[in-house]
Amino acid sequence: MGTFDQSKAYAAQEEGTNFFDDGREIELLHFVYSHPDLDGFRGSPAKVLGAIDEYGRTKKYLMNVGEAKGKIVTDLIAEVKPEIMVELGGYVGYSCILFGEALRKAGGQRYFSLERNPEFGAVIMALVDLAGLSDIVKVVVGSSDESIARLHSAGQLKRIDLLFLDHYKPAYTTDLKLCEELGIISVGSVMAADNVIKPGNPPYLKYVRSTVETKKAKYEEDGADASNVKGIREANVKMYEKRYGEAKFNQSKGNPNLVYDSKLINSFEPTGVPVCHVLTMSAGVPVRGIHFYNQHVPKNVLLIFFSLATLPVSIALACLGFLHSRIYRGSRTIVDGHQPCKRILVTGISTTSGLTIARLLNRYSRHRIFGADVEIIPLTSPGRYSRSVAKFFRLDAPEGDNAEPSVDSLLSIIRKEKIDLWINCSTIVTAVEDAEIKRLAGQIRGPGFKSVQFSEDAVRRFHEKDQFIGYIRSLGLQTLESHRCTDEEEVMQVLLVVENRNKDRKFVMKQVGEGARDKALGVTLLPFSDAEETKRYIKKLKISKEDPYHLQQYISGPEYRTHTLIIHGRVISFVAYRSTSIPIHYTALPPISPLSKYMLEFTETVAREGGHGFTGHLGIIFQAESESEDAEIYPVSCNLGAHTSIILHQQTEQLAHAYLPLLNDSQFEIPSTIIRSQTPSPSYYWIGHDLVTLLCIPILSNFVGYGNVKKEIVEESILELWEHLRYWKDGTFVDWDPLPFLVLYHVYWPLQFLRALMKGRRWTAIDVSTMQMAEE
Numbered sequence: 001m002g003t004f005d006q007s008k009a010y011a012a013q014e015e016g017t018n019f020f021d022d023g024r025e026i027e028l029l030h031f032v033y034s035h036p037d038l039d040g041f042r043g044s045p046a047k048v049l050g051a052i053d054e055y056g057r058t059k060k061y062l063m064n065v066g067e068a069k070g071k072i073v074t075d076l077i078a079e080v081k082p083e084i085m086v087e088l089g090g091y092v093g094y095s096c097i098l099f100g101e102a103l104r105k106a107g108g109q110r111y112f113s114l115e116r117n118p119e120f121g122a123v124i125m126a127l128v129d130l131a132g133l134s135d136i137v138k139v140v141v142g143s144s145d146e147s148i149a150r151l152h153s154a155g156q157l158k159r160i161d162l163l164f165l166d167h168y169k170p171a172y173t174t175d176l177k178l179c180e181e182l183g184i185i186s187v188g189s190v191m192a193a194d195n196v197i198k199p200g201n202p203p204y205l206k207y208v209r210s211t212v213e214t215k216k217a218k219y220e221e222d223g224a225d226a227s228n229v230k231g232i233r234e235a236n237v238k239m240y241e242k243r244y245g246e247a248k249f250n251q252s253k254g255n256p257n258l259v260y261d262s263k264l265i266n267s268f269e270p271t272g273v274p275v276c277h278v279l280t281m282s283a284g285v286p287v288r289g290i291h292f293y294n295q296h297v298p299k300n301v302l303l304i305f306f307s308l309a310t311l312p313v314s315i316a317l318a319c320l321g322f323l324h325s326r327i328y329r330g331s332r333t334i335v336d337g338h339q340p341c342k343r344i345l346v347t348g349i350s351t352t353s354g355l356t357i358a359r360l361l362n363r364y365s366r367h368r369i370f371g372a373d374v375e376i377i378p379l380t381s382p383g384r385y386s387r388s389v390a391k392f393f394r395l396d397a398p399e400g401d402n403a404e405p406s407v408d409s410l411l412s413i414i415r416k417e418k419i420d421l422w423i424n425c426s427t428i429v430t431a432v433e434d435a436e437i438k439r440l441a442g443q444i445r446g447p448g449f450k451s452v453q454f455s456e457d458a459v460r461r462f463h464e465k466d467q468f469i470g471y472i473r474s475l476g477l478q479t480l481e482s483h484r485c486t487d488e489e490e491v492m493q494v495l496l497v498v499e500n501r502n503k504d505r506k507f508v509m510k511q512v513g514e515g516a517r518d519k520a521l522g523v524t525l526l527p528f529s530d531a532e533e534t535k536r537y538i539k540k541l542k543i544s545k546e547d548p549y550h551l552q553q554y555i556s557g558p559e560y561r562t563h564t565l566i567i568h569g570r571v572i573s574f575v576a577y578r579s580t581s582i583p584i585h586y587t588a589l590p591p592i593s594p595l596s597k598y599m600l601e602f603t604e605t606v607a608r609e610g611g612h613g614f615t616g617h618l619g620i621i622f623q624a625e626s627e628s629e630d631a632e633i634y635p636v637s638c639n640l641g642a643h644t645s646i647i648l649h650q651q652t653e654q655l656a657h658a659y660l661p662l663l664n665d666s667q668f669e670i671p672s673t674i675i676r677s678q679t680p681s682p683s684y685y686w687i688g689h690d691l692v693t694l695l696c697i698p699i700l701s702n703f704v705g706y707g708n709v710k711k712e713i714v715e716e717s718i719l720e721l722w723e724h725l726r727y728w729k730d731g732t733f734v735d736w737d738p739l740p741f742l743v744l745y746h747v748y749w750p751l752q753f754l755r756a757l758m759k760g761r762r763w764t765a766i767d768v769s770t771m772q773m774a775e776e
């Protein structure tokens with residue numbers, strides 16, 4: 001527990017309930033705002049906390065968590081790295097400023113401070129603002145249970161990663177149960193509760209230490225439950241009666257299936273009174289910590305079973321679709337009837353982008369489409385069964401980092417099959433190697449060979465994030481402030497020499513290249529208010545010439561992405577969409593939206609500046625300053641190559657025309673208008689993904705009871721799924737070409753799951769649109 005530095009002790013706490021709500025909170029505000037050092041407090045959480053402590057020491061007692069107990073929670077924040085943290089009971093903002101700052105350092109997003117007394121709420125807001133934390137802290141005035149329910153129903157509070165309970169003792173249990181019932185405290189949530197032994201909160205301790213069986217028995221009981229006050233000192237139960245009258249409690253029943261690991265930590269009150277306990281807890285499930293259906297064996301077995309169980313429906317759908325297409329769709333519409341038949345190779349034919357392009361070309365042109373892909377289990381690649389593919393080729397898989405086998409097999413196909421146009425939709429090798437293939441294939445096939453692939457010099461300009469930003473800036477286009485740093489000094493120059501930059505500007509750092517640490521750094525916003533702390537943080541990264549970092553100005557608005565086909569420096573087709581938390585849901589922005597217009601103009605400039613040889617698929621990722629329709633947006637990175645989002649062009653017949661100018665420069669004019677997605681364009685989803693995530697998982701969770709996935713949440717998920725089924729389009733299913741869909745869900749993935757089981761390969765996520773399986 002350590003010792004307490006008596007020079008830091010607050011004034012003693014007055015008797016009874018005379019130690020708060022007597023005007024001292026407003027007095028504190030005057031004290032801080034008339035302090036001779038006020039200017040130095042601005043933007044400094046540590047200094048504002050120092051001023052509050054000074055008042056508590058030299059003027060009157062304040063019921064703050066204080067430095068000693070505060071350290072327990074700030075350590076917990078650094079360990080847990082919560083995105084969303086909530087405190088119950090804000091008082092004058094001491095814990096809010098201390099923990100809000102710690103949350104920011106840990107890369108968190110939002111700190112909600114729930115305070116019942118509006119006068120105290122106003123004090124918190126004024127001090128949080130002074131400390132420069134208003135961007136991350138939200139003060140919510142009102143009774144905690146009402147505020148929790150309101151924030152939840154407004155969609156602002158979907159889960160709590162870390163909850164700090166420090167308000168009204170009897171409400172600890174009832175509010176925790178409410179959070180459990182709403183599902184915002186769930187497996188993985190962590191809690192810290194103050195004063196559970198002294199002055200004491202027996203009902204709360206009892207509840208979080210009860211077994212599932214005891215809680216379930218209580219759960220079944222009907223009638224009002226008053227156990228949340230039993231054993232709490234009367235003075236504490238009546239603490240707020242003077243102002244609010246007799247307390248009323250919400251009667252939420254909680255989630256009896258959650259269990260808590262708990263630990264009591266001894267500490268000191270800010271007055272120096274010892275043995276005040278903070279109870280830290282993490283919520284878990286009774287069995288092994290993760291849902292059984294998320295464990296390796298059950299997960300794969302259930303998915304194989306699900307695939308088998310849905311096979312008859314898929315077959316029926318495929319047959320009906322096919323019949324429908326035969327009756328209503330008619331034959332192919334050839335748009336280039338005069339052109340000689342050419343041989344087009346689409347690599348990555350089983351991905352959504354490969355299939356989409358092959359289908360469009362097959363339907364609307366007279367050329368022969370060849371498909372190629374790496375196929376780990378023979379005969380399982382969905383693309384090989386597409387009606388749009390005249391012949392399928394199996395590419396050799398790369399051997400670890402060595403892409404040579406894939407490159408060689410691809411070049412040999414291009415040579416043997418006399419390919420005229422190569423459209424690359426694969427993710428087999430990197431953009432740099434793809435550019436090399438373009439060059440080598442050109443040498444093998446001669447000048448008649450064309451490809452939708454950027455050349456090596458273009459890839460070099462765009463491949464790395466910092467090179468891309470540097471290039472964009474060299475074109476005179478607007479970018480966010482960013483720097484490539486190869487040592488600590490450079491970072492410090494940017495972060496700490498304020499004259500060089502806007503004082504309030506924050507930065508995020510990323511390792512250059514595909515480093516594993518990219519993820520770990522998350523969105524830690526720099527600099528911290530304490531320069532020494534910033535230096536320590538930067539030192540730990542060990543930045544060097546060999547291991548450089550990219551420092552980029554942080555803005556908090558939404559992310560937008562584009563997908564463009566560029567031929568000879570001209571934008572041929574363009575679509576923009578907003579990034580979603582689920583990467584395989586796509587909805588196009590209307591072409592008339594100001595954001596879409598801006599992104600198109602921007603891309604046109606980049607394409608034009610690329611020159612005549614600039615040909616390929618390009619996606620630019622933009623970050624907006626705010627949610628507004630006409631917010632400023634900035635490019636932050638790009639990806640080279642066809643992307644799943646090309647699905648937004650699935651019904652854009654003209655896209656088939658778009659590739660054709662490449663085949664014969666002299667005969668075919670590049671279209672004068674840019675091809676946009678159909679308006680209104682349907683949104684896209686992948687049924688296999690949505691059936692599992694929006695139907696199976698919520699139902700299983702509800703059935704098993706772990707994680708408190710409540711009925712309403714299950715209903716919400718099912719409604720979302722229903723909306724997708726009715727109004728959205730599946731990214732793989734096409735009525736005239738249903739086999740890839742059948743093979744994808746009933747051959748490819750079940751065999752991948754079987755292989756994962758047999759080889760013991762644990763995976764964490766799959767992407768049905770790109771056929772990728774992320775292994776642990």
Ligand SMILES: C[S@@+](CC[C@H](N)C(=O)[O-])C[C@H]1O[C@@H](n2cnc3c(N)ncnc32)[C@H](O)[C@@H]1O
Nearest residue numbers: 064065089091094095115116143144166167168
């Ligand atoms: C011990 S103080 C909080 C101290 C604060 N966490 C800190 O360390 O700086 C308790 C606060 O909880 C507030 N409070 C009491 N009951 C509440 C309720 N039901 N909802 C929200 N706030 C409540 C009180 O007004 C008081 O400001």
